[in-house]
Amino acid sequence: GESVGLHLPTLSVQEGDNSIINCAYSNSASDYFIWYKQESGKGPQFIIDIRSNMDKRQGQRVTVLLNKTVKHLSLQIAATQPGDSAVYFCAEARLSGYALNFGKGTSLLVTP
Amino acid sequence: GAGVSQTPSNKVTEKGKYVELRCDPISGHTALYWYRQSLGQGPEFLIYFQGTGAADDSGLPNDRFFAVRPEGSVSTLKIQRTERGDSAVYLCASSLTRQGDGYTFGSGTRLTVV
Structure with missing residues (x-):
């Protein structure tokens, strides 16, 4: 079946560097994509979203890029901080729907 | 409250x-x-519940799982005859709209079946 997946299961970066987390999706009907951050013992926390009619969206220190041609999504975190250490999930959905389809997650470790 | 509250935070059952x-x-x-x-x-x-009714229960793995939301607020997920394979974190989320950006997740209940 169609699925959402991540290219890298773990990512280690130095504090202050930029981080890039990648995600591939295969359901061409998805028109809404979300990045979540999940810290140990907590539920997923919304970071940023993007609709399929956009290819880039910026937030505070984060940017999401969407490449519909190759069905690829990325999350860029600028000036990564220790508090950014967590597991990051991308999720796909349909704006007309409600269920989120999550990938497996990438563990981001920020070292001093 | 300010967020989605789930209880218990941990549950160990036989x-x-x-x-x-x-x-x-x-x-x-x-x-x-x-x-x-x-x-x-x-x-x-x-x-997924919209109000009191289960609008979509297609993700429930089998008939041992059931959920209710009788007054359109608090919901209870019920699992009968638990199996070790049911061990997982069960997350609840709520939203104003059906779109994902309105989702707020709780911290989950970690269920361990021994």
Whole structure:
């Protein structure tokens, strides 16, 4: 079946560097994509979203890029901080729907 | 409250027992969702409520799983005859709209079946 997946299961970066987390999706009907951050013992926390009619969206220190041609999504975190250490999930959905389809997650470790 | 509250935070039960997991959504959120997250995996959709009714329960793995939301607020996920494979974190989320950006997740209930 169609699925959402991540290219890298773990990512280690130095504090202050930029981080890039990648995600591939295969359901061409998805028109809404979300990045979540999940810290140990907590539920997923919304970071940023993007609709399929956009290819880039910026937030505070984060940017999401969407490449519909190759069905690829990325999350860029600028000036990564220790508090950014967590597991990051991308999720796909349909704006007309409600269920989120999550990938497996990438563990981001920020070292001093 | 300010967020989605789930109780208990941890539950250990013996195989074959019945368990109930509670979710208290954000006040005013009409949509409520249950997800299940196994170790090292992303959350998987179980069931969606709009108000009091289960609009979509297609994610429930089998008929041992059941959820209710009788007054359109608090929801209870019920699991009968628990199996070791049911061990996971059960996450609840609520939203104002059906779109994902309105989702607020609770911290989950970690269920361990021994």
